Amino acid sequence: MSLFRRRPKLPPALRPPLEADERVLAWAFVGEPGEQVVVATNRGLWQPGGRRLGWHEIHKAEWSGRELRITPAEVAQERPGYTVMVDAPIIGFLLLEPGELPDQVRTRVTRSVAYTSHHPLPPNGGVRVVGRRISGADGLSWSVRYDARTAVDADPVVDVTDQLVEAAREATAPPA
Template identity: 85%
Template structure:
């Protein structure tokens, strides 16, 4: 029995164009052909099409035991000091030999969230305020996600959202 088992090395043909301080944490073949891979790094998840989703750009990640389903964030609006995000279409990947990939994805997405709170908005609806860490960037990136049926463009909703984001920023600011 080996105490330390090394993971198989990522084939050079599947290695994405990493940044200078980016390192591979886990990877797994996608599909049955085994000519494509998902690659988790300290900066994000590289998809088989060559795009990288930063950990802060992933709303949800679900592992079924055979399929990794990623729900990326999509910017709906840019506001002063924060973005309004919505779910982009879910992307699913068949992963037959996952290794450490699902655990790394879950851990990294979860770790990127430094602050989260939900606020009800009158007359109905609500908003989730999220402060996330971005690898290589100081401070937090602020975003909001509105509940379904919230009047996101109504002036009173925008005003309350501005206030709750400002309060969150103050609450998480380092002491001066």
């Protein structure tokens, strides 16, 4: 056994349609080796079927030792300067030979988060303000996720959320 074993290259027939500056970081067959792969690139996670989730579009990634579970973000509402996000249905991938894929996914999702802060909102509830990096784009993309019991459309909640996002933007702005 060699100390410098190299992972086999991604079969060309299974390579997703990468952008010009996109490169493969890790990949793994889904289920038994054969026809479907999950591919991590510097831009996001390619799923079987050719759909890519950007790292900033993944709320959570969990690795059980056999299954990679991804909770994508879904846009619930667009507001001036930020989006309101909710969890989309969880996507699971059985990876019998995961290689470096779970580590790359965890690292890339974590790196995409540049700012996060949770704030309680009266009377009961709260909001998480998040600034995320998008590969290939300058600046941060701002979003919020409300706790389950929060009245997300109530005018006072929207006003406070607007103020919290603006304060986060100011706190992370480069010095002039």
